[in-house]
Amino acid sequence: MAKISIKRRNESERADGCAPLYAVLNIEREKIRVPVDLAVTVTEWDAVAERVKGRGQEVKDKNLIISNVRAKISDILVRARLTGEQLTKASFLALYRRPPEDGQFIRYARRHLDATRDALQWETQRHHAAALKKLEDYRPDLYLHEITPEFLRTYAVYLRDKLGNSPGTIRKNMCVLRVYYYAAMRAGLVHRNPFDTYKAPRAEPVVVFLTEEEFTALLDLYKSDRLPDNEQDVLRFWLFMAFTGMHITDARLLQIEQIVGGEIHYTRIKTRTKVIMPLSGPAAKLVEYYKAGRRRGNLFVTLPTDQAFNRVIKRVCQRVDILKPVSAKAARHTFATLYYKKNGGDLGTLSKLLGHTSITTTMIYAHIMKENRVAGVSAFDGML
Structure with missing residues (x-):
């Protein structure tokens, strides 16, 4: 099969230092150049590996384009060999320019x-x-x-x-x-x-959280120790997330070594943001329970799947007449709303504790606490 090379046409370098890339192959002793639709500088181009140097999404995308061109050419050559078709420069280019069958x-x-x-x-x-x-x-x-x-x-x-x-x-x-x-x-x-011209529908996010009274009811249920073991285990983990504001994915990955000096130090999976969460008294007690004397390794050893967890926590909440669609994420929302309420609307600190990249994301908790703002202002009713 013809060798496929990716070459930078140095003689076609533009004023900005970029030169176009071409896939080069020979068929019947005729050289064929196929444009890759990319232009790179000489410092970006690895002529030996025939790839764009560096890291990052843009580099990955460019190298994927190069890989796709190679794959398309290889596919034409393989199909011709298997069918016995004798390719020429003209027939190859016609096949290459034809809309691909795998345009699905x-x-x-x-x-x-x-x-x-x-x-x-x-x-x-x-x-x-x-x-x-x-x-x-x-x-x-x-x-x-x-x-x-x-x-x-x-x-x-x-x-x-x-x-x-x-x-x-x-x-x-x-x-x-x-x-x-x-x-x-x-x-x-x-x-x-x-x-x-098509814009995807926007929707106000639905935030499910527990009120202080509902949260207290769940705490009392946990302390009563009258739940079946599987429900007690799920409730314990839910309370840990509610006391720390952690997302279930981050909590699952938490290592004992990341808990230092009364704080949890971790990087959020979703945003790659570093978070330092001080341990409250209840959170510290749960950490000691899960550590069980261990000094390293996963804090949580056995947990159900997210789907199974959400099914069980809903059932647990129903035992104390909480009929909201409570899930693992509701624990994080409960932490945020109670923190916001008890700390005078400190959105800046809350944003850091939740690992948000923008305080705009954290503003949702200001919106859902509207009733508390209205109730507070109503104290002035009738004064004038």
Whole structure:
């Protein structure tokens, strides 16, 4: 099979120092150059490895484009060899320029997901795979060129009416589609952007949290020690998250060595933000329970899956007449709302404790405590 090389055309260097990349191969002793649609500087280009140097998402995207060009050329050469077709320069270029059979969106997106898997958190991988499965159930044969603003609107209606997805869930699914469509645009497979005119639905986030009275009821239930062991274990872990504001994914990964000097030191998986959470008295007691004399390793050794955890915590809450859709995330929200209420609306510190990258995200807790602000102001009623 013909050797495929990626070359930088140094003689075509532009004023900005960038020169275009080409895939180069020989067929029937004729040199063929295939544009890669990328231009790089001489310092960016590794001529030996035939890859763009460096790290970061932009470098990964450029190298993925190069890999896709190589794969497309290899596919044409392999197919020709298997079918016995004698390729010429003209026939090769005609095949290369023809819209690919694998222009199917699902196939392309899954291939891209596999190529970038190492750069994604497990939760993100799972979320993307689930979104692609939904789309596959709806249109398994969807081609890239068929993704138009009209298609996106129709699919959003399907998610809403047939699957019962909320506006927030629909938006998340559409954002996943956009990630892979943009990757196809960068690879030169499509050139128009349907997301310019289609806007995913926005939704106010639904924040489920416990009031102080409800939280106290759960604490009393925990201290009564009358729950079955599995429910007591789930409630104990939920209370730990409520006392520390940790997300369940971060809590699962917590190491004993990260608890130093009465503080938890960790980096949030979602935002890559470093967090220092002081241990309150109740949180410290739970830490000692889970450590059980150990000095290193995972703080939490055996925990149910997220889905099983959420089923059990709902059942536990129902035992004390809490009928809200309580989940693991409700523990984090409960910490935030109680902290906000008891610390005079200190959003700045709360934002740091939660590991938010922007205080705008933390503002949601100011919004949901509106009734307390109104009640406070009402103290002046009747004075004038």
